[in-house]
Amino acid sequence: MRKSLVLLAGLMLPLAPALAQTAAAPPAPKLQLTAEHRAELAQAFNRGRMLAMIDRAGYLSRRDMLTRVPNAATAGIQGWIAQPEGNGMTVTYYVKQGQGFAAIYKSQVLGGRIVSPEVYPAGSRPALTGAAARMAAAGEKAETLAEQKPCNGPAFNNLVLPPEGNGPVLVYRMSPRMMADRVPGGGYFRSAVAADGSVTDTKELGGACANLSLPAVAAGQRPKPLVVNAREALLPNELHVFLSLWTQRPVVVATGTQQVRLWGVNSTGIAELPQ
Numbered sequence: 682m683r684k685s686l687v688l689l690a691g692l693m694l695p696l697a698p699a700l701a702q703t704a705a706a707p708p709a710p711k712l713q714l715t716a717e718h719r720a721e722l723a724q725a726f727n728r729g730r731m732l733a734m735i736d737r738a739g740y741l742s743r744r745d746m747l748t749r750v751p752n753a754a755t756a757g758i759q760g761w762i763a764q765p766e767g768n769g770m771t772v773t774y775y776v777k778q779g780q781g782f783a784a785i786y787k788s789q790v791l792g793g794r795i796v797s798p799e800v801y802p803a804g805s806r807p808a809l810t811g812a813a814a815r816m817a818a819a820g821e822k823a824e825t826l827a828e829q830k831p832c833n834g835p836a837f838n839n840l841v842l843p844p845e846g847n848g849p850v851l852v853y854r855m856s857p858r859m860m861a862d863r864v865p866g867g868g869y870f871r872s873a874v875a876a877d878g879s880v881t882d883t884k885e886l887g888g889a890c891a892n893l894s895l896p897a898v899a900a901g902q903r904p905k906p907l908v909v910n911a912r913e914a915l916l917p918n919e920l921h922v923f924l925s926l927w928t929q930r931p932v933v934v935a936t937g938t939q940q941v942r943l944w945g946v947n948s949t950g951i952a953e954l955p956q
Contacts, residue, residue, distance in 0.1 A: 708956040709940030712915075721916055722951050728842065729922020732853060735763040735840050736927065738770035738790040745795045746774055746786045758785060762816040764843050769796065775809055775817055782809045782817040816841045819850035819874035826883065832856040832868030832890035849873035849881060856887070863892040864928060866909065869920050886920040895928055906931040906945075912938050921946045 712718070739761055747753050759782065761774045769791035775782040783806035788798035801807065809817050820839050823829075831837045837854035844850045856868030867887035875881045888910055898904045907930055909921060917934040925932045925946050932946040933954070943954040 706937065706939055706941045709937055709942045711953055711955075712942060718916065725917060725919045726922050726951055728851075728919035729926065731765075731842060732840050732919060732923045733926035734765075734770060735842070736838075736855075736923075738763040738772050739838075739840075741790050741793065741795060742772040742774075742786075742788050745788060745798055749798060749800050750774070750786050756785060760817065760820050760839060762813060762820070762841050763790075764813065764816075768792075773809070773813060776806065778806060778808060781814060783807060784809060812843050815844060815850050815874075815876065818878060819852050819872075822874050822878060822880060823852040823854060823872050826854075826870070826872060826880070829854055829870045829883075829885075830868065832865040832887075833859045833892075837868075837870075844876075847876055849875050853886075856890075858927075860892075862895045862897075864895065864907075864924065866891050866893045871919075886918055893924075895930070904930040906933045908933045909935070911936050917944045917946055917951050922951070 714722075742761070742763075750756055750758075757776045758774050759777055761772060763770045763772045765771075766789065769789045771787065771789050773784050774786040776785050777783075784801055785806055786798070786800050789796045808814075820841050823839060829837070831854070834857040836857075838857050840853040840855060842851040842853070850873070852872045852874060854870045854872070856865040858864050865887070867885075867890045869885070869887035871884050871886055872880050873882040893907050893909070895907075896905060907924060907928060909924070909932055911917065911921070911934050914936045916936065917932075921932050921934050921944075926948060934944040934946060936942050936944065943956060945952050945954045
């Protein structure tokens with residue numbers, strides 16, 4: 682990890698003066714990371730990676746599902762969830778069934794391929810149980826949070842993390858990417874839904890709704906990093922990891938208001954950059 686982050690720092694170093702000026706604050710001394718800081722960064726990195734894996738699994742499985750489920754647009758599909766299983770992701774698209782949910786399509790995404798797809802006709806759709814049922818219910822609950830608005834498009838893309846034991850289900854409502862050459866800089870929310878169905882915490886992860894440009898990369902050149910302001914935060918969060926993996930570019934995150942710190946985020950980790 683250290684070698685990759687050193688390369689990342691070298692790529693981003695010329696951006697430091699411009700970012701500090703944009704934030705209208707002097708650079709801060711390098712943060713002395715405590716055990717709590719390290720744990721928070723590790724959690725952000727792991728969650729961001731999981732979000733990217735779930736997003737990719739959803740993208741691949743959706744194309745397959747649309748070719749297999751008859752009249753998918755009118756089949757009453759309420760959403761989908763992805764759960765790690767072995768070396769892959771099991772993806773389930775579901776419909777309402779009584780007070781709960783039932784699978785209409787299920788497959789595993791393994792090595793970028795769809796494996797063992799199954800379609801369940803009406804009358805023989807297995808009910809979602811356990812963590813899968815909780816994830817579907819949490820996604821439905823998040824849809825009631827009317828104060829959350831996407832930056833692009835009419836609706837969010839929901840990414841739901843599997844719960845850890847009896848812990849809360851984390852639902853990420855993500856503004857959709859409408860164009861290949863840009864991504865929304867804001868309109869990202871995380872909500873924690875407890876086992877009893879109550880929303881115990883909600884947080885806006887992104888900033889302003891302005892789009893982040895993704896200029897074309899010339900052959901043999903490194904992509905320029907995305908620059909993100911997170912002025913109210915001390916550390917980068919899982920959204921910044923997701924953005925890096927989603928766009929396949931490094932991300933520079935500026936944190937702090939009175940003093941600014943710069944962080945490099947890529948597929949290998951998160952590290953503070955020299956200024």
